[in-house]
Amino acid sequence: MTRKQRRLTLIGSAGVVLGAALGLVLYALSGEIALFKTPTEIVEAKAGFAERLRIGGLVEEGSVVRSEAATVSFAVTDTVNAVPVTYVGLLPDLFREGQGVVVEGRLDGAGIFRADNVLAKHDERYMPKEVVDSLKAQGVWEGEGGKAAN
Structure with missing residues (x-):
């Protein structure tokens, strides 16, 4: 050679x-990549997503149901549409109705989002840009400068 x-x-x-x-x-x-979607995008797609997703929005008022074995069911909404979510585990201390939240997991065939990670936000400044834009468009943004005009 x-x-x-x-x-x-x-x-x-x-x-x-x-x-x-x-x-x-x-x-x-x-396996770690998770696309971000709003509840409206999930509902309008009307098809199951095979990949991991992140859904961001507000925890819908009156939707939190706690059952045995640390299972919690709630709905994530962008004030137009809501996606039902189930989560098994301990929730963050800041989790409550009407609060901003990002959930990560997979959508099952029945249209229920099976979350394996829940992130609660203490105010809208830390929400993803897509959720903020959606809330501003609907006139319910309570970020900098107060509530948006309807």
Whole structure:
């Protein structure tokens, strides 16, 4: 083998190793990617989503139902549409009706969102931009500058 052939073989094998490492990293991250949707986008799609999702909005007033085994059912709304959510586990201290929330999980065939992670927000400044824009468009935004005009 000449010197040039050894160098090309070394560069080629390094490229294969880097390509395999990149492929493994992307495969590992693909299970952690969660698309953000509003309740209206979920309802209007009328189709189950196979991938992980994040749904953001407000916890609908009067929708929180606690049952045995730390199971909690509630609805996340953007004041136009609501998506029913079930969660098994301990909820954050800031979780309550009318409060901003982001839930992460999967939508099942019955249209119920099975959350495996619940993030409660203490005010709207930390809500995702899509939820803030939706609340502003509906005139219920209570962020900076007070409540928006209807």
